[in-house]
Amino acid sequence: xxxHAGRARFAAIIEADEKVEPRDWMPDExxxxxxxxxxxxxxxxxxxxxxxxxxxxxxxxxxxxxILIAKVQDEAGHGLYLYSAAETLGVSRDELQEMLHSGRQKxxxxxxxxxxxxADVGAIGWLVDGAAIVxxxxxxxxxxxxxxxxxxxxxxxxxxxxxxxxxxxxxxVEGSDEQKxxxxxxxDRWWWPALMMFGPHDAESSHSERSxxxxxxxxxxxxxxxxxxxxxxxQAHYLGLTIPDPDLEFDEETGHWRIGEIDWDEFxxxxxxxxxxxxxxIAHKVKAWEDGxxxxxxxxxxxxxxxxxxxxxx
Amino acid sequence: xxxxxxRTPLATYVVRHADDNVILGQRLAEYISRAPELEEDLAVxxxxxxxxxxxxxxxxxxxxxxxxxxxxDALAMLRSEREYTNLLLVEQPHADFAEVMARQCFFDAxxxxxxxxxxxxxxxxxxxxxxxxxxxxxxxxRHSSGWVVRLGDGTDESHGRMQHAVDRMWRxxxxxxxxxxxxxxxxxxxxxxxxxxxxEEWQATVDSILEEATLTRPADPYQATGGRRGLHTEFLGxxxxxxxxxxxxxxxxxx
Ligand SMILES: [Fe+2]
Ligand SMILES: [Fe+2]
Numbered sequence: 001x002x003x004h005a006g007r008a009r010f011a012a013i014i015e016a017d018e019k020v021e022p023r024d025w026m027p028d029e030x031x032x033x034x035x036x037x038x039x040x041x042x043x044x045x046x047x048x049x050x051x052x053x054x055x056x057x058x059x060x061x062x063x064x065x066x067i068l069i070a071k072v073q074d075e076a077g078h079g080l081y082l083y084s085a086a087e088t089l090g091v092s093r094d095e096l097q098e099m100l101h102s103g104r105q106k107x108x109x110x111x112x113x114x115x116x117x118x119a120d121v122g123a124i125g126w127l128v129d130g131a132a133i134v135x136x137x138x139x140x141x142x143x144x145x146x147x148x149x150x151x152x153x154x155x156x157x158x159x160x161x162x163x164x165x166x167x168x169x170x171x172x173v174e175g176s177d178e179q180k181x182x183x184x185x186x187x188d189r190w191w192w193p194a195l196m197m198f199g200p201h202d203a204e205s206s207h208s209e210r211s212x213x214x215x216x217x218x219x220x221x222x223x224x225x226x227x228x229x230x231x232x233x234x235q236a237h238y239l240g241l242t243i244p245d246p247d248l249e250f251d252e253e254t255g256h257w258r259i260g261e262i263d264w265d266e267f268x269x270x271x272x273x274x275x276x277x278x279x280x281x282i283a284h285k286v287k288a289w290e291d292g293x294x295x296x297x298x299x300x301x302x303x304x305x306x307x308x309x310x311x312x313x314x
Numbered sequence: 315x316x317x318x319x320x321r322t323p324l325a326t327y328v329v330r331h332a333d334d335n336v337i338l339g340q341r342l343a344e345y346i347s348r349a350p351e352l353e354e355d356l357a358v359x360x361x362x363x364x365x366x367x368x369x370x371x372x373x374x375x376x377x378x379x380x381x382x383x384x385x386x387d388a389l390a391m392l393r394s395e396r397e398y399t400n401l402l403l404v405e406q407p408h409a410d411f412a413e414v415m416a417r418q419c420f421f422d423a424x425x426x427x428x429x430x431x432x433x434x435x436x437x438x439x440x441x442x443x444x445x446x447x448x449x450x451x452x453x454x455x456r457h458s459s460g461w462v463v464r465l466g467d468g469t470d471e472s473h474g475r476m477q478h479a480v481d482r483m484w485r486x487x488x489x490x491x492x493x494x495x496x497x498x499x500x501x502x503x504x505x506x507x508x509x510x511x512x513x514e515e516w517q518a519t520v521d522s523i524l525e526e527a528t529l530t531r532p533a534d535p536y537q538a539t540g541g542r543r544g545l546h547t548e549f550l551g552x553x554x555x556x557x558x559x560x561x562x563x564x565x566x567x568x569x
Contacts, residue, residue, distance in 0.1 A: 046352065053347040057340060060560035060569040061387045062370045066363055069343060073359035076352050083352075118560060118569070171569050179567060284347070292350020294475065295411050298468025305467065 014215055019145035022088040030214050033207060034144050035089050036105070037216065039096045042082035043107035045075045047100075047281050051115040052124060060118060067164050068121060074157045081153060085146040101286050103273070110193050112275030119172055119179075119186035125165015127187070127194040127232065133158045134228045135198070143215035166235065173239045180240075187236065188244045195259065196267045198225040226256055233257045319397045319544070320389075325379040326399075327500045328440065329389060330542060331428075332372035333400035336390050337550070338421060339365035340557050341404065342414070350411055357457055361418065364450040371443045391561040395551050396544040403486035405541075405550040412472070412479035415461040420483055422455035423519045424490045427512040436504035459523045466527025473528065480524065481532050488537025490516070 006025025013020050020026055049072050056072065059065035083093040099105040110128055115121060136158060140151040172183040199221040202208045211217035219227075236243050247260030269275065320326045342362035349355040373386035384392075403421055408414045429451055432444035465476040491513040493501075500506025524531050540546065560569070 049347045049355070053343075056343045056346060057556050058559050060564075060567075062336070062366060062373070062390050063387075064569055065339075065343070066366050066370065069346070069359050069363045069366065072346055073356055073363065076355045076359065080352050080356070168569075175567055175569075176564075178564065288348045288350070291348070292354075292411065294469070294471050295350035295354075295465065298465050298472030301472075302464040302468045 014143055017143075017215070019148060020143050021145045029210070030216075031089055033211060033214070034147065034216060035086060035091055035096075037207075037211070038082055038086040038089075038147055039091075039099065039105050040107060042079050042086060042096065043100045043105060044111065045079035045082060047107045047111045047285065048128075049075050050281055050284055051111055051113070052121060054115045055118060055121045058118070059121075064168070071125070071161050071164060074161065078154050078157070081150045085150040088146045097289065101282065101289065103282070106271065108197060109267070109270040109275055110197050112270055112278045112281060113189065113193050114276055116189075117182050117186065119169070119182040120190065122165050122168030122172060122183070123186035123190040125161050125163075126169055126235070127165070127190050128197070129158055129161035129165060130232060131194050131197045131228050133162055134224055134231070138219050138224065141215075141218050147216075169239055169241075173241065183239070184241055187241050191244050192262060192266075193270075195225055195229070195262055196270075198222070198228065200264065200267065229257045229259055319393065319399055320376060320380045321382065322379055323496055323499060324437070324505065325376040327496055327506055328372050328376040328379065330399040332369045332376060332389070333398050334404050334421075335365040335372070336369035337398070337400045337553065338404035338417075339363075339369060340553055341406075341408065341417075345408065345414055354411070358414070361454055361457075364447075364454070368443060368447050368450075375439045375443070387561065391558045395546060395554055398546065398550060398554070399542050399544055400550075401486065401489050402538055402541045402547055403483060403489065405547060405553060406483060406486060407549050410475060410479070411461075412465055412475040413482060415458050415465070416476070416479035416483045418454065419458035419462050419523065420487050420490075420520065422451055422458050423516050423523075424487075424512065425451035426455055426519075427515055428507065431507040431512070435506070440505065462523055462529070463527040466524070466529040476527065477529050480529055481534070484532040485534055485536055485538050487520075489539050489541055492539060492542070494542060
């Protein structure tokens, strides 16, 4: 197909709300934009394993331990799906990891915050996975086929993540004063960072407009954030927790909860590398990767020997 | 010190197998997010989950048999170090991926044989756990032995590391086949097995793995012992300090 025909077909696919597939012609910037977004998404799944893995060995009961392991295992699986979906765009997982390690690609800033108590594991499932679900449900409708299908698969598992988080919070608020305080402390620290997960106001988002036009992105950052706020505020009230926002109020006219202003300085500072644990998260990841180098080399070498042996016997 | 960790021989017998699984599950859980590849993080998490699942079932059963109000979590998390009766092998820390897999492979080879035999236990609950666990252990062994072979027969570096890991874990393997009075009592009832009956097949399995891996079977005849009597290496206490921390810090709460 000539580039001219390809371009026309691409435009038609987007226009008709159909899916762009790996073999279809696509604009270079569309490809680059997708690679950036999908890689960032995959990296977030993988880096996101760390704050929760921090509590697996200290989980209070065997049941909670097992559920948390299963959740972290799911996140590793999500990372895998997303890396393979990104690979359909002509980049390798190793290249993408390299860009994560060198800081050229980012991951969700939320994972730069520390998990300081068991309640944080609940807050992450409830708020962070909750926010991720809002985002990911919409991304099922994204224009790139492999990304959309990865989202469908992932969304099925995410609802379990949010539920287990909410269930941890529920047990805490039904528990002792100490447990309630732990739950309140967790929402105090995680509420604002969770709202920041939806990104800056659309006017300040460098990729937003083009992504909307290409239907990679279907709903604006502020609208997604509003969806999350509207679904989460009643849950917090049900738990008997106070949301750390003095300006929060219900707008009778629109039926939406209105939040106060997000601390955008903190948002940009964390994105630029100066959040509480940015350096540690990357260092942990790089160390695992470097420590595993000899293992990966050995697997490659063993596979080579096996091929040679099979070749000889054939 | 009394070798009975509970009031009844049956519960004590069940607890020792639960201890093996919860402690190894805990060790594996430490490794999640630190594996050489994402696929191995998944596999290690999967193993940890399986071991903890077995432990959950066995502790719940021991709790029911004991019948004095200690639940599964209290058994798992609120005993003292000297009351844990796991094998020394499973409490050993791992310095690298080769040690994770050597420990796993030796234990998996034992668990496959143990659960296969216990699948026919006259105790229905034990038999039920064993029938599920033997499938998991078989899958684990395929994975762990696969890595022992790949690393043993990979590069010079991986060969050296894998040999070192095998050498390091080897002296904790003999303990798997030591029997005590409780094992004999349970075997006589048809509930349990004599550990010694598993040894020959274990040696054969492990020999063939090591041979394929081009590794040398360690000559070290010294074999450590004590786990079943609650005499541990210093490593267990620190593992327990972490595992028990929540239950110890906040007594009697529901999570
Ligand atoms: Fe996920
Ligand atoms: Fe999740």
